Structure formats: structure tokens, C-alpha cells
Amino acid sequence: MPSKKSIALDTEAAIDRLMHFLAIEGITGEEQAIATAIRQSLLDLGVPESAIRFDTANERIPLPTQTGNLIVELPGTRDDEPRLLFSTHMDTVPLARGAVPVRKGSRIVPQGETALGGDNRTGVAVLVTLVAELFKQKLPHPPITLLFTVREESGLFGARYLEKADLGDDLAMCFNVDGRSAAHLTIGAVGAERWEIEITGKASHAGVYPDRGISATLIAALGLTRVHEGGWFGKVEKDSKFGTSNIGTFGDAQGRAAGDATNVVTDFVKITGESRSHDARFIREISGAYKAAFHDAAEQVRDHEGKKGKVKFTSRQDYHPFKLKEDAPVVLRARAAVEAISRTPEVKTTNGGLDANWLVKHGIPTVTFGAGQNEIHTIKEFVDLAEFDSGCRLALALATMAE
Structure with missing residues (x-):
């Protein structure tokens, strides 16, 4: 099993990317600005414009929502393998309105009396970093779809009103980035x-x-x-x-x-x-x-x-509640990837709702892992940069490891 050091990552570039996304407002239902920023970042990395699109979930969501879910389809270099889905949500809680991120040592914190928005700008930065490293290092990988959802914080609406057919054919499994620790693998939720x-x-x-x-x-x-x-x-x-x-x-x-x-x-x-x-x-x-x-x-x-x-x-x-079996292929892949970055996987369930609740309901087995969120939904919120680094490395391991 490869060690953490064998998975190359431009950590400072990833942190710069996170700081950039944290500074862009996008509270739940008002995701247009952050969606535009994500799209531009992907274009700058070399993702073809034709591979990036928005769905029409916002037209079905019963609350005003500026944009649909952002979907990105990347061809694989190992096309004989099933397509992987990586997901995260774009929105933040209203308490993050006006947040100004400040880097202090090993953390990013809010400058003022706001939440930070690490929930879930950490996930956004992880997925964009995944693309950056796959392209820069020319890493072999199966076909990949990225999903950036809207209105997670106000009721999981983006994932709920998602059309599975919009995500591409032959989806095998999903890895959702939303939480504190990269080693904590959430396989069930209320x-x-x-x-x-x-x-x-x-x-x-x-x-x-x-x-x-x-x-x-x-x-x-x-x-x-x-x-x-x-x-x-x-x-x-x-x-x-x-x-x-x-x-x-x-x-x-x-x-x-x-x-x-x-x-x-x-x-x-x-x-x-x-x-x-x-x-x-x-x-x-x-x-x-x-x-x-x-x-x-x-x-x-x-x-x-x-x-x-x-x-x-x-x-x-x-x-809907869900609980994946611990020997499900998506769980086994997640465990192996955590070990690949020299961490010990911890499988758990949560009493909070996740986009994974609806992704599983749509028929896509989904494991959720974290990338440094702490004290979310409060003015004490911060991002642990060591865990953010681990989250980025875990995404790379998940995307590149052979079946």
C-alpha cells in the first residue's frame, strides 16, 4: 500500500484555492457567485467548456434558488472501469454571509463575527484540487463526474431534486466531501x-x-x-x-x-x-x-x-435514513484509500442529514469523508489545514487507485 508521501500534492496551491473559495459569498439558495467561480477555476485548469453544465434542479426546488447543481464530466484514462462520482455542496449557512477568511498558522478562521463557510468550501476546494492534480500529474483514473449541489444547508434540496440521468452512465459509487476528518467514513445517516x-x-x-x-x-x-x-x-x-x-x-x-x-x-x-x-x-x-x-x-x-x-x-x-454494509464496494474502496494516505479508517454513522441521504436514495452508494471542517455553523468555525490536506490526498487516492 503506498504511503501518504507517495501521493503528490501541491499543498500550498490547494490552500490558496480554498482561501479563494472561502472569500466568495454563497449562502444557501444564493449560490450563483460561487458556482461561477468554480466553473471558471475548472476552465482555467483545462476542463473543456462542454464538460461543465448546470442542471435544472433549481426549477423544481420549492424555495427560490439562483442556480442548479453544477455537474462536470471528465473522461477516464482507464475507460474499462465504472464511472466514479465525487460530490460536495456549494452553499454555506447564512451566518457565513460576509465572511473574510484569515490564515493563522495551521488554521483558517473568520476575520469577524461570522461563520467561516468551511462547510462546505473545503469540499469545493478538494474537488477542484482533485482535477488540478489529475491534470498536472497526468494520473490514470476511471471516468469521473463531479457534482456541486445547491441548498444542502436548507434541506438537502439540490441532491433531492437531482436527476440521476444527469450524472452520466455506469455510475458505480460516490464519495461525498463534507465533514471534519478524512479518516472518518460516514456510511449511514438518520x-x-x-x-x-x-x-x-x-x-x-x-x-x-x-x-x-x-x-x-x-x-x-x-x-x-x-x-x-x-x-x-x-x-x-x-x-x-x-x-x-x-x-x-x-x-x-x-x-x-x-x-x-x-x-x-x-x-x-x-x-x-x-x-x-x-x-x-x-x-x-x-x-x-x-x-x-x-x-x-x-x-x-x-x-x-x-x-x-x-x-x-x-x-x-x-x-431518508440509510446504512451501507461495511463490505460494500464503496466502503472497501474508501477504507483502502484512507490506509493509502497512512491514516486509520473509522467507519461511522451520523445523526445529521447529508447529501448522501438522497444520493443513496437515487441508487448511488455514497461514503462521506471530511476535509478539515470544525465548529461549523458558529462564529468559532475554523478549517484545520492538516485535515484539509488529508482530504485532498484522500480524494486523489480514491480517484486513482486500481480496482
Whole structure:
């Protein structure tokens, strides 16, 4: 097995590339600028214009999205091998808006009170560096497709609305770059449902006629109490089944504070939340517990005439859970590649969602590895440059190792 030193890499060029991409804004749904920068970088490296295109996923995504997924098809020098897919997402969380990257020793950090956007500019830089090194070193490799998705941070939408046929024929497997450590190979992830609860009560003067009102706030409070008492909030364990749930927002239909004034019985509350588990049935069971709790709560709050409020519960599947077998070809290739860069592979699952959830659902076995992200989604975010280097080397190993 070749050592890490035998896999050549222009580390400083890779870091310069990362700094360049980190400085380009592209929060979720607003990926046009970073997509343009990626495209130009690939053209500058010698990728033919005809090999680079955008799909139409943004036309199917139910939220405003500036551009589709960016897809790049590279011919192989070993055409007898199946095509490999490398993926990452282009967008960052909104907290990274206005980020200015600064290199400090072995890290890149944000200059101001923002996130950095290493999630997932590290992945972008890894994939562009992969192309740079394949071309510069004239390394043998199978046909390769690169996928840069949109709106991962706001719901995995780019991967969800991807058309598999747009990725080329004979796709064997995928390697998704999104995480902290190159040695950590994520082969499974939870699924999730997101849901909304709309509670309609009846307004009345809270001082003069409080009994004539139906408090949507009280219904909400009773519903949450029932959920908590039933063991369905936060970490959920039932009959050897495990999951999580959370309330995200509690307000009016526009996301403002629920209610109008202290002297008015609140007539409407909207709550949003999520349910997660590695068990698809248990996800639905958690969501169902919330639905039942709030409908039961509505029965307990009535006005002076015995009328009650209304509860509308709607849910949608955000992404499907998955778990690859440890002896799956994609996992074995990933393990061998980690060992090729002199690291010890660690196979794991995650309680967060990844583009891999939808790529696997599309029929593409996908392993996710990291490239230096740390403290993501916070103003303490930084990129560990040693891990970024390992991520670049791992991508090269994955792309060039023989079957």
C-alpha cells in the first residue's frame, strides 16, 4: 500500500484555492457567485467548456434558488472501469454571509463575527484540487463526474431534486466531501421529517371576557407538555428504538411573536419542528405522537359555549435514513484509500442529514469523508489545514487507485 508521501500534492496551491473559495459569498439558495467561480477555476485548469453544465434542479426546488447543481464530466484514462462520482455542496449557512477568511498558522478562521463557510468550501476546494492534480500529474483514473449541489444547508434540496440521468452512465459509487476528518467514513445517516402545527383559537378581551376566548397559546403549551411527559421530546427511546425531536419555531404565520397584546387572548400559533431516527417507521411514530398530543390538547381548551380550537398538523419527509454494509464496494474502496494516505479508517454513522441521504436514495452508494471542517455553523468555525490536506490526498487516492 503506498504511503501518504507517495501521493503528490501541491499543498500550498490547494490552500490558496480554498482561501479563494472561502472569500466568495454563497449562502444557501444564493449560490450563483460561487458556482461561477468554480466553473471558471475548472476552465482555467483545462476542463473543456462542454464538460461543465448546470442542471435544472433549481426549477423544481420549492424555495427560490439562483442556480442548479453544477455537474462536470471528465473522461477516464482507464475507460474499462465504472464511472466514479465525487460530490460536495456549494452553499454555506447564512451566518457565513460576509465572511473574510484569515490564515493563522495551521488554521483558517473568520476575520469577524461570522461563520467561516468551511462547510462546505473545503469540499469545493478538494474537488477542484482533485482535477488540478489529475491534470498536472497526468494520473490514470476511471471516468469521473463531479457534482456541486445547491441548498444542502436548507434541506438537502439540490441532491433531492437531482436527476440521476444527469450524472452520466455506469455510475458505480460516490464519495461525498463534507465533514471534519478524512479518516472518518460516514456510511449511514438518520432520516428526518419536518412538520408544522397550526393552532387556531379565538380572540377575546383577556381582561373583560377571557372565558369567551380560546387560547392558541394554551393549546400549544398543553400539547408540548403532553409530548414531554410522554417522552417524545429531545432524545427519544421507545422499545429499543431511538430518535430525536425538536421544536424549531413558535410564533405566528409570518414567524413573528404569537399573539397581539397581553389583553387579547391569542387566536393563532404556528409551531415548526422535526423528527429524526435511523428507523424510518420510528420517525413517523415520533411525528404521530406530536400530532396526537396537540389534537388532545385542543380538546381541553374551550370557550364559554364549549367550542374548541382547531389543530392542523402537516409533515413532509426531509430525507431518508440509510446504512451501507461495511463490505460494500464503496466502503472497501474508501477504507483502502484512507490506509493509502497512512491514516486509520473509522467507519461511522451520523445523526445529521447529508447529501448522501438522497444520493443513496437515487441508487448511488455514497461514503462521506471530511476535509478539515470544525465548529461549523458558529462564529468559532475554523478549517484545520492538516485535515484539509488529508482530504485532498484522500480524494486523489480514491480517484486513482486500481480496482
